Amino acid sequence: MEYFIPKAEIIFEEEIKKSRFITYLRHTEGLEQAKAFWAEIKQQHPQARHHCWACVAGSPNDSQQYGFSDDGEPSGTAGKPMLSYLIGSGLGEISAVVVRYYGGILLGTGGLVKAYGNGVQQALLQVEKFRKVLRQSYRLQCEYDQFNSLQHLIDEWDIVIEEQQFSDKIELTLAINPTQVETFQMLLTQRFAGKLALVKAV
Structure with missing residues (x-):
């Protein structure tokens, strides 16, 4: 339920046999964002011959979130090698767009695969x-005199407090890594003599 995602955009540029290749990598969450990124780069480079792209737009293992396009290059020479490097990186929510300004010399299919993949x-x-942790939301009510002790436990377990409301009791909405829920509930039971229980937020 966790994976790594890219922090900032990367741009890499090289010239191969007079063709200019500019590779852009960016964090994109979901296929819509990935396609919007491709459209944005296409607008930035209207004179380029090709704007090839590939993405792993969700978690690294979710093939439903994979996508690629050769954008006019011979089939299988651009998008596929780009995608295979993205999959090989183990990163999630990442897109690559490679812009090519044609230099007049044909690279052949092998040369293209190498150029796009290498970028x-x-x-x-x-x-x-x-690291991105896919957390689930749970609600928890506690008394005011339990709050400090509870907060220490929340900090120890890297749990995020999404919301807190103070009335006659304190009501918290917590975002918890699903792999930790069981252990955290067990610790709550031990530390607060069974008085505190997590309720999954709907």
Whole structure:
């Protein structure tokens, strides 16, 4: 329920046999964002011959969130090699767009596969990544005199307080890593003598 995603956009540029290849890598959450990124780069480079793209727009293992396009290059020479480097990186929510300004010399299918794949490979080497945890929301009510002790436990377990309401009791909405829910509930039961219980937020 957690994976790494890219932190900032990377741009890598090289010239191969007079053709200019510019690779852009960016964090994109979902296929809509990935396609919007491709459209944005296309607008930035209206004179370029090709704008090929590939994405792993969700978690690294969710093939429903994969996408690619050769954008006019021979089939299988651009989008596929780009995608295979993205999958190989193990990162999620990442898109690559490679812009090509044609230089008049044909590269052949092998040359194209190498050029598009290498652009993404080199850009990936520069990626700074950080961990994304897919958390689930739970509600929890506590008394005021329990709050300090509870807050220590929440900090220890890297749990995010999404919302807190103070009335006769304190009501919290917590975002918890699903793999930790069981253990956290067990600790709550032990520490607060069974008085506190997590309720899954609907």
